[in-house]
Amino acid sequence: MRNGIAKRQEALDQADLVAGNGLMSRRALLTAGGRMTVAAAAGGMSALAVSRSAAAEALSVPPSMTVPGAPMSGYGQPSPYEEAVQRGVLKPYGDLAPGTGVSMTPLQHLAGTITPNGLHFERHHNGVPSIDPETHKLLVHGLVKQNLIFTVNDLLRYPMTSRTCFLECSGNSFFNSFPKPMQMPCGMIHGLISGTEWTGIPLATLLDEAGVDPKGKWILAEGADSAGMSRSVPLDKVLDDCLLALYQNGERLRPEQGYPMRLLVPGWEGNMNVKWLHRIKVTEGPTETKDETSKYTDLQPDGIARQFTFPMGVKSVITHPSAGLAMQGPGFYEVSGLAWSGHGTIAKVEVSADGGNSWAEAALQEPVMSMMLVRFRLPWRWDGSLSRLMSRAVDDQGNVQPSHEAWAKQYATGPAGNLYHCNAVQTWEITAEGEIANVYV
Amino acid sequence: MRNGIAKRQEALDQADLVAGNGLMSRRALLTAGGRMTVAAAAGGMSALAVSRSAAAEALSVPPSMTVPGAPMSGYGQPSPYEEAVQRGVLKPYGDLAPGTGVSMTPLQHLAGTITPNGLHFERHHNGVPSIDPETHKLLVHGLVKQNLIFTVNDLLRYPMTSRTCFLECSGNSFFNSFPKPMQMPCGMIHGLISGTEWTGIPLATLLDEAGVDPKGKWILAEGADSAGMSRSVPLDKVLDDCLLALYQNGERLRPEQGYPMRLLVPGWEGNMNVKWLHRIKVTEGPTETKDETSKYTDLQPDGIARQFTFPMGVKSVITHPSAGLAMQGPGFYEVSGLAWSGHGTIAKVEVSADGGNSWAEAALQEPVMSMMLVRFRLPWRWDGSLSRLMSRAVDDQGNVQPSHEAWAKQYATGPAGNLYHCNAVQTWEITAEGEIANVYV
Numbered sequence: 018m019r020n021g022i023a024k025r026q027e028a029l030d031q032a033d034l035v036a037g038n039g040l041m042s043r044r045a046l047l048t049a050g051g052r053m054t055v056a057a058a059a060g061g062m063s064a065l066a067v068s069r070s071a072a073a074e075a076l077s078v079p080p081s082m083t084v085p086g087a088p089m090s091g092y093g094q095p096s097p098y099e100e101a102v103q104r105g106v107l108k109p110y111g112d113l114a115p116g117t118g119v120s121m122t123p124l125q126h127l128a129g130t131i132t133p134n135g136l137h138f139e140r141h142h143n144g145v146p147s148i149d150p151e152t153h154k155l156l157v158h159g160l161v162k163q164n165l166i167f168t169v170n171d172l173l174r175y176p177m178t179s180r181t182c183f184l185e186c187s188g189n190s191f192f193n194s195f196p197k198p199m200q201m202p203c204g205m206i207h208g209l210i211s212g213t214e215w216t217g218i219p220l221a222t223l224l225d226e227a228g229v230d231p232k233g234k235w236i237l238a239e240g241a242d243s244a245g246m247s248r249s250v251p252l253d254k255v256l257d258d259c260l261l262a263l264y265q266n267g268e269r270l271r272p273e274q275g276y277p278m279r280l281l282v283p284g285w286e287g288n289m290n291v292k293w294l295h296r297i298k299v300t301e302g303p304t305e306t307k308d309e310t311s312k313y314t315d316l317q318p319d320g321i322a323r324q325f326t327f328p329m330g331v332k333s334v335i336t337h338p339s340a341g342l343a344m345q346g347p348g349f350y351e352v353s354g355l356a357w358s359g360h361g362t363i364a365k366v367e368v369s370a371d372g373g374n375s376w377a378e379a380a381l382q383e384p385v386m387s388m389m390l391v392r393f394r395l396p397w398r399w400d401g402s403l404s405r406l407m408s409r410a411v412d413d414q415g416n417v418q419p420s421h422e423a424w425a426k427q428y429a430t431g432p433a434g435n436l437y438h439c440n441a442v443q444t445w446e447i448t449a450e451g452e453i454a455n456v457y458v
Numbered sequence: 459m460r461n462g463i464a465k466r467q468e469a470l471d472q473a474d475l476v477a478g479n480g481l482m483s484r485r486a487l488l489t490a491g492g493r494m495t496v497a498a499a500a501g502g503m504s505a506l507a508v509s510r511s512a513a514a515e516a517l518s519v520p521p522s523m524t525v526p527g528a529p530m531s532g533y534g535q536p537s538p539y540e541e542a543v544q545r546g547v548l549k550p551y552g553d554l555a556p557g558t559g560v561s562m563t564p565l566q567h568l569a570g571t572i573t574p575n576g577l578h579f580e581r582h583h584n585g586v587p588s589i590d591p592e593t594h595k596l597l598v599h600g601l602v603k604q605n606l607i608f609t610v611n612d613l614l615r616y617p618m619t620s621r622t623c624f625l626e627c628s629g630n631s632f633f634n635s636f637p638k639p640m641q642m643p644c645g646m647i648h649g650l651i652s653g654t655e656w657t658g659i660p661l662a663t664l665l666d667e668a669g670v671d672p673k674g675k676w677i678l679a680e681g682a683d684s685a686g687m688s689r690s691v692p693l694d695k696v697l698d699d700c701l702l703a704l705y706q707n708g709e710r711l712r713p714e715q716g717y718p719m720r721l722l723v724p725g726w727e728g729n730m731n732v733k734w735l736h737r738i739k740v741t742e743g744p745t746e747t748k749d750e751t752s753k754y755t756d757l758q759p760d761g762i763a764r765q766f767t768f769p770m771g772v773k774s775v776i777t778h779p780s781a782g783l784a785m786q787g788p789g790f791y792e793v794s795g796l797a798w799s800g801h802g803t804i805a806k807v808e809v810s811a812d813g814g815n816s817w818a819e820a821a822l823q824e825p826v827m828s829m830m831l832v833r834f835r836l837p838w839r840w841d842g843s844l845s846r847l848m849s850r851a852v853d854d855q856g857n858v859q860p861s862h863e864a865w866a867k868q869y870a871t872g873p874a875g876n877l878y879h880c881n882a883v884q885t886w887e888i889t890a891e892g893e894i895a896n897v898y899v
Contacts, residue, residue, distance in 0.1 A: 043617070065607040072605040075597040079589075079736065081682045086585025089561035089714070091544030093576040095533070096717045098591055099710050103532030120530035128705040129620040129657040133575055135534040136709060144527025148520075150539055156516040164513040166506040176484070176792045176837055179570040179823050216570040241522045264569040266707065268577060269540050273530070276537045295520065351617045382620050384825045396617055 036377035038370035039398040040352075043380045095135075102126045104136055105205045116144020119186065121208030124334070124355070125341040130382065130390040131181075132211035134266050139273045140186045140209065142244030142308070146293055150277040153241070155261075159298035162228030169277050172263065175218045180260060180283060182388045183357045185210040185329045187286040187313055190439040193421070196430060198455040202341025206455065207334045207443065210357070212390035215281050217262035220255050224299070233299035237306070238280045241295040248289045248313075249303035250282060254327075258283050261294065284359030284388035285327045288313060315437050316429040328359035330440035331418050333366050333393070333410035344451030347401035352379070353394045358412035362386070365411040366393040372405035372444065372458055373420075379408070399447070405458065406445045418442055421457045477818035479811040480839040481793075484821045536576075543567045545577055546646045557585020560627065562649030565775070565796065566782040571823065571831040572622075573652035575707050580714045581627045581650065583685030583749075587734055591718040594682070596702075600739035603669030610718050613704065616659045621701060621724060623829045624798045626651040626770045628727035628754055631880040634862070637871060639896040643782025647896065648775045648884065651798070653831035656722050658703035661696050665740070674740035678747070679721045682736040689730045689754075690744035691723060695768070699724050702735065725800030725829035726768045729754060756878050757870040769800035771881035772859050774807050774834070774851035785892030788842035793820070794835045799853035803827070806852040807834040813846035813885065813899055814861075820849070840888070846899065847886045859883055862898045 033042035067075070095102065104120035120139040122132055139145075150169045158164040189209035192199040199206070224236075229252070236255055239247040250259065260281040263269065270276040275292030282289045288308060303309065303325070314322040333356035338344060352370075356363045363385060367376040379393035393408070410418045421441040428435035446456040474483030508516065536543065545561035561580040563573055580586075591610040599605040630650035633640040640647065665677075670693070677696055680688040691700065701722040704710065711717040716733030723730045729749060744750065744766070755763040774797035779785060793811075797804045804826060808817040820834035834849070851859045862882040869876035887897040 065612075066604040067607050069605065071607070072597060072599045075595055075607050076737065079594075079682050081587035081589050081734065082684050082686060085555070085684050086557045086582065086587040087713070088549070088556040088585060089545070089547045089559055089580045089582065091547065091561070092536070093545075093578070093580075093712045093714050095709060096711075096713045097588075098717070102709065104530070104534075106530045106532065108529070114526070115529040116527045118530055120532070126710075127708040128618060129655045129708045131572060131622075131655040131707045133707045133709045135576075137534070139530045139534075141527065141530065144529060146522035146527040147538075148522050153520075154516055156513060158513045163507040164510065166508050166512070166516050170786070171506075174786070174789075174791055176835065177569060177794065178835075179833060181572075181825075214570045214572040241520050243523050243526055245523060266572045266574045267568040267570045268536060268543065268574045269567075270537075271534045272528070272537045273534050276539070293522065296517065345611070345615070348615075350615055353618065384622075384827065386825065392620060394617065 036369065037375035038404055039400055040368060040370050040377045041396040041398060043394065043396055104138065105202070105208060114143065116141050119209060121204050122211050123202070123204040124208050124336045125203040125339045127336070128353070130212050130355070130392050131266065132213055134213065134268070134271050134274070137211040137213060137274060138186065138209045140287060141242070142246050143242060145273045146242045147272065148241060148277060148293055153277050153295065155278065155294060156296045157223055157227045159300055160230035160233035161299050162230065165223070165227045167223070172218060172261065172278070175222060177216055177218055178260065179214055179216040180281065181212070181214040181386055182283045183210060183212045183390045184287050184290060185357070187288065187329065187437045191436040193441060193443070194428070194430070194434060194436050194439050198457050200340065200455055203334065203336055203339035204341065206340070209287070210355070213266050215260060215262040216264035217260040217281065220259040220261055223261065224255070229299055232301055235300045235303055237298040237300055237304040238291040238294060239296040240291045240293040242293050246288065246291055246308055247304070247306040248291055248309055249300070249306065250289055252299070254282065254285070284329060286313060286329065289327070313437065316435040317427065318429050320429065326438055330438055331358035331360060331410050331412040331416040332356065332440035333408040333418055334443045335406055335408050335445060338406065338447065338453055339445055340453045340455055342453060344399065344447060344453065346451065347399050350397050350399055351394055352397045352406060353392065354408050356391045356393055356408070356410040357389065358410065358416060359388060360412050360414045360416055361388070362413045363391045363410055364413045367409045368395045369407045370397055370404055373407055376409065401449060403449055404447045405456065406447065407442050407458065409442050477810065478816040479845055480841055481809060481811050481818045482837040482839060484835065484837055545579065546643070546649060555584065557582050560650060562645050563652050564643070564645040565649050565777045566644040566780045568777070569794070571653050571796070571833050572707065573654055575654065575709070575712050575715070578652040578654060578715060579627065579650045581728060582683070582714070583687050584683060586714045587683045588713065589682060589718060589734055594718050594736065596719065596735060597737045598664055598668045600741055601671035601674035602740050603671070606664070606668045608664070613659060613702065613719070616663060618657055618659055619701065620655055620657040621722065622653070622655040622827055623724045624651060624653045624831045625728050625731060626798070628729065628770065628878045632877040634880050634882060634884070635869070635871070635875060635877050639898050641781065641896055644775065644777055644780035645782065647781070650728070651796070654707050656701060656703040657705035658701040658722065661700040661702055664702065665696070670740055673742055676741045676744055678739040678741055678745040679732040679735060680737040681732045681734040683734050687729065687732055687749055688745070688747040689732055689750055690741070690747065691730055695723065695726070725770060727754060727770065730768070754878065757876040758868065759870050761870065767879055771879055772799035772801060772851050772853040772857040773797065773881035774849040774859055775884045776847055776849050776886060779847065779888065779894055780886055781894045781896055783894060785840065785888060785894070787892065788840050791838050791840055792835055793838045793847060794833065795849050797832045797834055797849070797851040798830065799851065799857060800829060801853050801855045801857055802829070803854045804832040804851055805854045808850045809836045810848045811838055811845055814848055817850070842890060844890055845888045846897070847888065848883050848899065850883050
């Protein structure tokens with residue numbers, strides 16, 4: 018038999034409510050003194066309390082215990098039962114340009130903060146090149162004392178550092194720049210964001226070896242893909258924290274992440290993190306490449322495009338519950354999501370379950386790292402009524418994630434409007450039937 | 459032409475030397491004031507300084523820029539050029555029991571601290587079961603107020619937490635318990651260690667819901683594999699920090715890591731982290747299962763086996779350079795490796811390049827987390843002579859990694875001797891020919 022919901026409900030009424038429509042204090046669940054309220058809060062959680070005989074039945078030997086299992090393997094893969102957990106591919110030109118587009122991290126199926134390499138989002142302008150690491154070369158030239166050429170084997174001997182950080186396409190959440198909210202899974206709206214541990218060589222080391230001319234104030238970084246993807250980066254940022262990344266989550270880069278090497282520009286627009294890097298040129302000013310003029314500029318209401326919005330804005334999104342998942346009846350849920358800021362470190366995430374009328378502060382999972390995804394969590398008891406879940410992040414520089422309305426006002430809208438830097442608050446509307454929709458508030 | 463080695467060597471002589479046989483201060487490389495010594499320290503680093511015409515030639519369009527690349531994909535895989543980077547499989551019973559054995563993380567090919575899920579080590583006693591998450595159940599019973607049965611869908615609604623930590627088989631480095639040092643790659647000696655981000659439910663939450671009888675002081679955790687792998691864990695540890703893990707590095711557990719759920723016992727023997735968990739029984743004392751009596755005990759010189767050595771000892775290993783790699787001539791190398799302790803947080807790692815005559819403190823990559831792998835690094839200029847590289851870790855509880863001799867004295871040796879808990883200092887001997895061997899010092 019199911020546990021007595023009524024009895025749990027009674028205890029729940031004692032639980033700390035911290036905001037409207039059922040948001041609960043995480044302390045009530047996690048402190049020793051409050052532990053008994055967990056079962057109470059469970060309400061609609063559905064552990065089955067069973068008799069001794071039912072327990073004995075549960076102890077009956079499952080099929081997996083009756084036959085030897087599969088052997089060890091050289092490189093593991095996800096369970097066949099999880100094969101639906103894939104990146105969502107969008108090819109705007111279809112088979113005319115099958116390598117132009119994106120694949121998006123399925124945020125609604127993931128937990129924690131690290132993205133597995135196989136599910137890190139992709140954004141390619143003309144596909145993933147196949148590059149032989151034995152022949153690939155990196156040229157450092159331009160305003161330097163000596164031109165330098167590095168092979169991969171050269172670079173593997175240099176002093177390295179590791180940086181765990183997010184990478185976000187500046188076009189992430191572009192569907193939310195549309196006049197009407199689109200209905201699709203959370204990961205298809207917001208999944209051009211991932212977080213991993215990168216290891217490589219501080220670019221400062223290589224530039225010091227080349228010797229930067231005092232006139233040099235920018236670099237041009239160019240990829241060896243057939244789009245010739247290239248971006249300009251101010252030298253101050255390059256010397257501060259940019260890496261020539263060779264490893265991701267411990268192993269060498271995947272092809273779609275720039276194998277054998279990419280630029281890592283922590284916190285800044287994803288496409289500045291040039292993949293398949295084969296050339297760094299030190300320059301006096303920005304090079305004004307096609308990738309920073311015809312694209313990756315922000316069209317404003319007056320028709321003028323703002324150039325060089327480098328850092329990705331402070332942002333958060335609730336991934337559980339979110340579109341692409343379904344509610345399983347009233348009762349307890351953990352509201353959980355990701356927050357990040359290209360300006361620094363997340364200081365606070367607030368959650369609302371009543372469409373923004375009241376807010377409560379969520380718990381942040383340690384370690385909270387600068388320019389890395391942060392997992393936030395807050396307990397919630399859903400009473401089964403129409404509810405609007407929202408999250409709002411604040412970073413340590415005082416930046417506050419804007420409402421959808423405030424965000425949209427900054428930019429030109431409409432079919433040819435601005436697609437970039439959408440960091441507006443996401444609202445998920447939960448219907449009494451347990452469906453979850455994208456709405457603008 | 460190559461840079462003038464002699465000129466670099468001259469500058470190198472100015473660099474901070476911090477211990478014998480060429481160990482250099484990392485500060486000399488990384489502080490702004492010391493940056494110019496990087497090129498100097500490079501010595502044997504082999505960036506090619508090139509003329510303008512050679513640079514122009516390097517700019518010639520590589521083949522990858524002349525054809526469209528591959529399209530986006532649902533789930534990414536490593537580069538074909540990295541297909542040699544695999545877990546090393548050992549099957550002691552061969553095809554008689556192909557699912558009994560280990561596969562080991564190729565540490566010498568990895569960097570950073572996160573292990574990608576596909577390369578996390580495996581240790582199975584009778585293979586990897588295939589378990590349907592729709593039918594799998596977890597039973598909590600024994601000394602509890604109410605027996606509880608949880609389905610996977612039940613559990614996905616519970617409050618979760620994430621923990622980035624190492625997992626080490628208590629038999630890791632067992633080859634180094636042999637009387638003579640075995641010659642094989644670093645990962646085949648020490649690769650039963652990996653580090654990942656786990657996400658799941660504090661076991662305390664589930665046990666609180668079941669209601670633990672005051673007589674309950676231990677739990678028995680049993681897996682649904684055909685070895686019926688089962689271990690006893692003291693309740694204090696369970697309530698302190700054990701998780702029912704559902705996710706690893708963001709995605710659901712891989713089959714070989716316990717899909718759909720495993721026990722996570724941070725810092726303690728790997729096989730206590732019972733995979734494919736289907737039963738937790740609260741007991742008065744340890745259950746004395748076969749997996750904690752016939753195995754996973756430590757045979758001492760007097761013939762008595764010590765039972766229940768739970769935490770994994772403080773340990774470190776240099777992964778670069780290490781056996782399985784080859785030196786590329788005299789000059790600059792970064793000595794880099796991993797350190798960890800099941801007792802707490804790594805406080806210090808020292809490195810020696812002269813077989814233990816002198817030591818220098820390595821830099822630790824932030825964030826340094828309790829019971830997680832820590833990457834340490836120290837610059838080294840190899841003069842091409844016979845050298846012995848060693849690392850020695852100290853944790854914040856004052857535990858010091860023992861020498862091989864001191865470690866071996868604690869245990870019975872020989873063919874039937876103790877195989878477990880080998881945390882002795884690893885010495886890599888580098889010959890003048892650039893070969894790297896495992897030696898005992």
